[in-house]
Amino acid sequence: MQSALTQRLRIPNFYWLAAIGAIISAAGTLAAFYMEHHGHQVTGMNNQVFWGLPHVFAIFLIVGASGVLNVASIGTVFGKKVYKPRGPLSGLLAITMLAAGLFVIMLDLGRADRLIVAMTHVNWTSVFGWNMVLYPVFFGLVGLYVWLLLDRKMYAYSKAAGTAAFIWRLVMTTGTGSIFGFVVARQAYNSAIIAPMFIIMSFAWGLAMFLIFQAAMYKWEGSQLDEEIRQRLNKLLGTFVAAVAYFVVVYHLTNLYYAKQTAFETFILVSGGIYPQLFWGGFVVVGTILPLLFVFVPALRSMASSSVLASIFTILGGLAFLYVFIIGGQAYPLEMFPGMEVKSSFFDGVVDPYVPSLPEFLLSIGGFGLFFLLSLIVVQILPFMPQDDMAQLRASGALHD
Amino acid sequence: MSEPQDRIENKSRRSFVGAAAVAGASAGVAALAPGLKLIEVAGAAPRAPGEPASSAVRWGMLIDTTKCASGCDACVKACATENGINETVKDPRQGSQWIRKIDLKDPKTGQEYSLPMLCQHCEHPPCVDVCPTGASMKRADGIVLVDRHICIGCRYCMMACPYKARSLVHMPLTEQNPLVPRGQGCVEACTFCVQRVDRGQQPACVEACPEKAMLFGNLNDPNSEIAQRVAKEKTTQVRADLKLNLGVRYQGI
Numbered sequence: 096m097q098s099a100l101t102q103r104l105r106i107p108n109f110y111w112l113a114a115i116g117a118i119i120s121a122a123g124t125l126a127a128f129y130m131e132h133h134g135h136q137v138t139g140m141n142n143q144v145f146w147g148l149p150h151v152f153a154i155f156l157i158v159g160a161s162g163v164l165n166v167a168s169i170g171t172v173f174g175k176k177v178y179k180p181r182g183p184l185s186g187l188l189a190i191t192m193l194a195a196g197l198f199v200i201m202l203d204l205g206r207a208d209r210l211i212v213a214m215t216h217v218n219w220t221s222v223f224g225w226n227m228v229l230y231p232v233f234f235g236l237v238g239l240y241v242w243l244l245l246d247r248k249m250y251a252y253s254k255a256a257g258t259a260a261f262i263w264r265l266v267m268t269t270g271t272g273s274i275f276g277f278v279v280a281r282q283a284y285n286s287a288i289i290a291p292m293f294i295i296m297s298f299a300w301g302l303a304m305f306l307i308f309q310a311a312m313y314k315w316e317g318s319q320l321d322e323e324i325r326q327r328l329n330k331l332l333g334t335f336v337a338a339v340a341y342f343v344v345v346y347h348l349t350n351l352y353y354a355k356q357t358a359f360e361t362f363i364l365v366s367g368g369i370y371p372q373l374f375w376g377g378f379v380v381v382g383t384i385l386p387l388l389f390v391f392v393p394a395l396r397s398m399a400s401s402s403v404l405a406s407i408f409t410i411l412g413g414l415a416f417l418y419v420f421i422i423g424g425q426a427y428p429l430e431m432f433p434g435m436e437v438k439s440s441f442f443d444g445v446v447d448p449y450v451p452s453l454p455e456f457l458l459s460i461g462g463f464g465l466f467f468l469l470s471l472i473v474v475q476i477l478p479f480m481p482q483d484d485m486a487q488l489r490a491s492g493a494l495h496d
Numbered sequence: 497m498s499e500p501q502d503r504i505e506n507k508s509r510r511s512f513v514g515a516a517a518v519a520g521a522s523a524g525v526a527a528l529a530p531g532l533k534l535i536e537v538a539g540a541a542p543r544a545p546g547e548p549a550s551s552a553v554r555w556g557m558l559i560d561t562t563k564c565a566s567g568c569d570a571c572v573k574a575c576a577t578e579n580g581i582n583e584t585v586k587d588p589r590q591g592s593q594w595i596r597k598i599d600l601k602d603p604k605t606g607q608e609y610s611l612p613m614l615c616q617h618c619e620h621p622p623c624v625d626v627c628p629t630g631a632s633m634k635r636a637d638g639i640v641l642v643d644r645h646i647c648i649g650c651r652y653c654m655m656a657c658p659y660k661a662r663s664l665v666h667m668p669l670t671e672q673n674p675l676v677p678r679g680q681g682c683v684e685a686c687t688f689c690v691q692r693v694d695r696g697q698q699p700a701c702v703e704a705c706p707e708k709a710m711l712f713g714n715l716n717d718p719n720s721e722i723a724q725r726v727a728k729e730k731t732t733q734v735r736a737d738l739k740l741n742l743g744v745r746y747q748g749i
């Protein structure tokens with residue numbers, strides 16, 4: 096049985112591109128050292144908003160890492176032939192995105208030097224504790240899966256590994272969503288819908304990252320992705336973006352109707368300044384409406400850049416959503432005494448005016464830099480460039496199955 | 497419960513009483529001076545070094561908000577002194593507050609309340625559930641603590657705490673109290689002054705309260721004043737809807 100159709104890529108200006116990725120990653124690393132040395136006082140974070148911009152980027156990358164594997168899963172688990180040559184790249188990007196996300200979140204710890212402690216002292220009632228198993232197993236399973244996809248002799252076993260990785264990533268993102276879903280203390284979280292919402296978000300954000308990186312690879316190769324395949328992947332992105340919008344609507348309706356968190360919802364959707372602005376402008380307009388237009392409006396979707404633009408908008412919308420969700424959720428004060436006016440020296444009852452600092456921003460962006468750098472190096476030295484056998488796809492009708 | 501030590505203002509005398517209490521641990525009653533006897537301060541004998549905390553004890557606090565004056569922060573100052581919370585912070589939002597005063601106003605009635613808010617030492621603490629390394633832990637006697645050796649500073653416990661009772665140390669620290677280790681990048685909160693309680697003393701905030709609005713003791717001991725008052729009088733648990741069975745109870749709100 097043949098392996099997934101891929102070939103090695105010669106990236107023009109590889110060293111320049113690698114240098115850009117390295118500089119961005121290094122800036123993030125240095126920012127983390129600066130934070131480590133001086134403490135979190137050099138960040139905009141405080142004792143009310145203690146998960147700041149790095150968490151937004153880290154969780155985006157970690158959630159997206161699970162979703163980017165979708166492309167491989169559709170090929171292997173669900174047997175769609177158009178996706179099969181993209182399986183190895185999909186697996187690779189899942190590994191590099193997760194590594195980048197963990198890079199950001201680990202370096203933002205108050206005691207980043209205690210990574211070994213985190214790995215050797217595990218509290219099994221903690222969703223964070225589960226991550227000590229979820230992430231390493233994900234790396235292992237996806238690494239194995241990519242190897243089986245690329246190795247002609249071992250390809251027959253790839254379906255089993257791909258299925259295991261598919262199930263595992265659903266478990267992993269359920270865990271990421273549950274980090275918030277199980278938080279009973281706060282109005283923004285404590286909802287069972289958050290885990291499935293994160294899963295569908297992972298589909299959209301991961302595919303968006305995949306489409307951008309794939310487009311870059313075609314550009315580096317000097318070739319062009321077949322238009323029918325491009326449109327098919329675009330439609331999938333559009334479907335995911337619409338599904339994300341549906342889940343977000345249900346999440347807010349749940350808060351409004353079932354949980355009666357009306358004061359919080361008013362804050363996050365109407366009166367909360369930056370948060371409603373980012374929600375409506377960032378998530379709804381940029382992150383939902385624009386991608387849908389670029390995917391479904393004929394005049395726009397026929398543009399060669401429509402996939403990349405739709406993907407960029409999806410990513411920006413995802414980051415905007417997470418900013419509102421994570422930071423807005425903390426900035427809104429805890430309701431310990433419902434119906435009472437509250438004030439204290441610790442800013443109880445007050446919306447926190449969090450503004451991220453430069454080191455936080457550099458660490459956050461450093462995650463994207465590391466993702467780019469790692470992915471770039473691997474696709475330069477190993478065969479990850481998808482090769483579509485268009486004649487066979489057309490002849491077998493697999494292009495539209 | 498005997499006349500508590502919080503009436504004794506003299507520091508050296510207080511040390512002597514603590515030492516005497518340790519000496520008299522086995523008997524439970526220590527003769528300090530003619531006519532003055534110290535019965536175990538908070539309802540349980542001081543613990544000998546190496547002796548584990550006992551689940552027979554559940555330390556708790558009862559706060560009478562009707563006695564707590566707005567603007568009085570004697571408890572906050574005593575906590576800072578006892579626990580070495582003395583660092584200079586540029587942004588007060590980044591400073592540690594193990595205990596803080598909260599002023600409440602009911603907009604419908606105009607009624608005002610003032611109360612100290614601290615770690616509520618829950619029986620089912622969400623911070624302990626979510627801590628990835630087990631650094632957040634509950635002692636057998638109900639005191640919720642952070643093991644500074646294995647806290648990685650992830651702040652998930654802060655996310656989980658419904659009371660904003662935990663703080664991350666945002667800066668390097670110096671001049672710490674040797675009995676109260678703290679550290680940059682670790683999360684911390686009220687310990688019920690565990691170093692004092694283990695010596696048979698009361699938490700610093702309780703001792704410092706000029707109105708005696710704070711009562712500390714063993715909720716499991718039916719003879720203790722706190723257990724009797726909690727049994728007889730109307731008390732409130734903050735966010736009782738979460739059913740965390742708090743160690744800190746309030747009266748008057």
